[in-house]
Amino acid sequence: xxxxxxxxxxxxxxxxxxxxxxxxxxxxxxxxxxxxxxxxxxxxxxxxxxxxxxxxxxxxxxxxxxxxxxxxxxxxxxxxxxxxxxxxxxxxxxxxxxxxxxxxxxxxxxxxxxxxxxxxxxxxxxxxxxxxxxxxxxxxxxxxxxxxxxxxxxxxxxxxxxxxxxxxxxxxxxxxxxxxxxxxxxxxxxxxxxxxxxxxxxxxxxxxxxxxxxxxxxxxxxxxxxxxxxxxxxxxxxxxxxxxxxxxxxxxxxxxxxxxxxxxxxxxxxx
Ligand SMILES: NC(=O)c1ccc[n+]([C@@H]2O[C@H](COP(=O)([O-])OP(=O)(O)OC[C@H]3O[C@@H](n4cnc5c(N)ncnc54)[C@H](O)[C@@H]3O)[C@@H](O)[C@H]2O)c1
Numbered sequence: 001x002x003x004x005x006x007x008x009x010x011x012x013x014x015x016x017x018x019x020x021x022x023x024x025x026x027x028x029x030x031x032x033x034x035x036x037x038x039x040x041x042x043x044x045x046x047x048x049x050x051x052x053x054x055x056x057x058x059x060x061x062x063x064x065x066x067x068x069x070x071x072x073x074x075x076x077x078x079x080x081x082x083x084x085x086x087x088x089x090x091x092x093x094x095x096x097x098x099x100x101x102x103x104x105x106x107x108x109x110x111x112x113x114x115x116x117x118x119x120x121x122x123x124x125x126x127x128x129x130x131x132x133x134x135x136x137x138x139x140x141x142x143x144x145x146x147x148x149x150x151x152x153x154x155x156x157x158x159x160x161x162x163x164x165x166x167x168x169x170x171x172x173x174x175x176x177x178x179x180x181x182x183x184x185x186x187x188x189x190x191x192x193x194x195x196x197x198x199x200x201x202x203x204x205x206x207x208x209x210x211x212x213x214x215x216x217x218x219x220x221x222x223x224x225x226x227x228x229x230x231x232x233x234x235x236x237x238x239x240x241x242x243x244x245x246x247x248x249x250x251x252x253x254x255x256x257x258x259x260x261x262x263x264x265x266x267x268x269x270x271x
Contacts, residue, residue: 010035012079013036013092019194020224027228034059093115097154097156113160137179141167141183143161145250183247217256222249226249
């Protein structure tokens with residue numbers, strides 16, 4: 001049973017065709033929002049919209065590469081035309097490029113920064129006018145534990161996710177007088193296609209994951225839906241008074257600098 005916390009709201013969610021963004025699109029619709037499912041893979045977006053409509057929700061699929069300003073602008077225009085306004089922007093689309101800095105080309109640097117960071121500038125450059133029309137509006141930027149610490153072989157990703165925090169704070173200040181709150185949600189290890197792609201590059205993906213999870217206090221990865229719940233929190237009055245901040249959702253990963261559990265936690269068993 002949903003609480004309809006987003007009833008009457010319109011949300012634009014980028015990277016919504018898989019993983020965390022898809023979970024957010026489905027949960028937002030359950031909570032009563034009309035959702036613009038933004039992604040490059042329109043056939044996946046159409047399927048998500050079909051599911052949402054079957055459950056009496058409202059959604060529109062819009063093909064969009066978030067690193068292309070014209071496509072982002074058009075996707076916002078289409079969302080507002082279709083649903084009559086815009087209250088929530090979730091900047092979730094992201095990509096990782098694994099290589100040490102000396103191997104990164106100019107094109108690779110620009111690609112990752114374009115998808116992860118400049119895309120936020122574009123969505124807000126073209127979306128803020130609609131957000132400013134409302135009494136209350138919400139911006140949720142998806143950062144990472146890489147917003148706080150370095151991780152091996154991800155110099156551009158880590159830079160983009162650190163920058164997300166500064167951008168979040170700056171936006172929060174400039175638009176608070178207009179009823180807009182802006183926060184950054186920072187997930188840890190989440191079981192999505194992005195994680196699987198990364199694991200599949202290793203010799204034994206399951207062993208690699210189990211090994212990484214030894215450093216996570218709860219010993220388990222997040223599900224995309226776990227993260228989606230926190231995105232909803234930042235997108236409604238449940239988080240009233242919270243702006244310019246970040247929320248780490250990481251099963252305890254960043255809690256200690258050096259730490260390892262014995263190989264088993266109760267979070268690995270059914271509740
Ligand atoms: N999975 C994790 O462990 C993890 C941890 C921390 C942060 N994150 C962040 O969560 C967000 C969602 O990632 P995910 O884990 O759900 O992975 P994912 O690969 O399932 O989702 C990323 C989405 O972004 C889309 N995308 C990539 N480039 C795009 C572009 N140019 N235009 C439009 N869409 C584009 C992808 O198609 C995909 O749908 C990302 O910002 C990622 O950095 C993920």
